[in-house]
Amino acid sequence: MQKLMLVVCAAAGLATYATLAISAEDLAAAVKARRHLMKEVVAPAAKLANKMIKGDEPFDAAKAAKAMTEISEVPDKYVKLFPKGTEHGAIADSEAKATIWEDFPKFEATAKKLKDASAKAASAAAQGQGTFTAAFKDMTNVCKECHESFREKLE
Ligand code: HEC
Numbered sequence: 548m549q550k551l552m553l554v555v556c557a558a559a560g561l562a563t564y565a566t567l568a569i570s571a572e573d574l575a576a577a578v579k580a581r582r583h584l585m586k587e588v589v590a591p592a593a594k595l596a597n598k599m600i601k602g603d604e605p606f607d608a609a610k611a612a613k614a615m616t617e618i619s620e621v622p623d624k625y626v627k628l629f630p631k632g633t634e635h636g637a638i639a640d641s642e643a644k645a646t647i648w649e650d651f652p653k654f655e656a657t658a659k660k661l662k663d664a665s666a667k668a669a670s671a672a673a674q675g676q677g678t679f680t681a682a683f684k685d686m687t688n689v690c691k692e693c694h695e696s697f698r699e700k701l702e
Pocket of ligand 1: 578581582583585586589590593618640642643644654657658659661686687689690693698
């Protein structure tokens with residue numbers, strides 16, 4: 548039920564977190580949901596594309612485009628899963644640096660960069676492997692940029 552509320556609120560795009568007191572369970576659910584998006588959606592899609600680029604798998608423009616589109620659908624949902632009180636140290640498993648809340652607009656802007664770069668890579672796929680590879684590399688630079696500023700990697 549808690550999770551359902553969270554999903555409903557995120558889907559409606561409400562600024563729920565700013566106005567409501569949030570239970571510890573909801574905070575933990577937000578961390579779980581955002582980790583799921585990175586680990587089970589973004590990372591596998593990026594891995595697949597990387598395999599194609601390295602030649603471990605044949606380059607398939609449709610598959611590459613689909614993987615990049617999957618990534619591009621994450622950022623808008625992702626930034627809604629960062630209620631205050633879910634930084635690294637406050638919640639078990641959180642790798643979110645406190646810097647996120649020091650400059651939330653910057654965090655959102657970096658997420659938007661991922662959205663744009665992955666959408667660009669998705670359309671680059673149809674132009675062949677070379678064009679796709681360049682666009683994919685631009686996108687992975689955004690992963691790095693955001694992790695360097697906003698992620699505290701756990702051991
Ligand atoms: C807007 C910032 C941002 C961008 C862009 C971003 N990440 Fe992340 N990523 C994070 C944050 C913050 C965490 C830690 C979140 C947490 O623990 O709550 C994270 C965590 C992860 C994790 C660990 C997930 C887990 O639970 O083990 C993986 C894997 C990951 N990101 C992959 C990627 C890849 C691949 C890209 C690029 C395609 C990417 N990320 C782009 C912010 C970002």
